[in-house]
Amino acid sequence: MALDRGARALARDGYRLEDVTRIIFLMHDTDGFPSCFPLLRDAFGTGRPGTTLRLVTEFDSPGTLIEIELVVDPAQV
Template sequence: MTDQEIHVRHLTGIDPRTGGNPPCLKEQCRVALDRGARALARDGYRLQDVTRIIFLMRDTDGFPSCFPLLRDAFGTGRPGTTLRLVTGFDEPGAQIEIELVVDPAHF
């Protein structure tokens, strides 16, 4: 175990089965969170252990549709949240990118 923060970056909504982006923001968010959960599990952590989450988005209009996913994913953890607006992504059709941070010092 380490005391250094663990960062899981560049979590996009690219569907690993198809290689494409789902058309809606909510589904892209779900895929990105699933990818993040798998990455954290490799280090023995869960989404509920996340202390900070950073969202990169082009447009926030559909973001409220993601709130139920976020409540389910993070439970009562309530990680610190940053939302950064970006002009675009490298991947056409991408609407969201997520970074998760776990600070083991909180445990």
């Protein structure tokens, strides 16, 4: 799962998902995106990071459904 990989990458630098200040979702198709909301609420706890959704025509890697960029502002942690 993408959030698990993101959480591991954050942990390497001493951060948690709760420290994320912005999430950028890159998606080709948004039809199933609303079903992710409960998972995102659970993953980010009480933190409410700003969210950007970008539609893309294709990804570099065939078969990719979504890319997620997690941004942490150390000044806000």
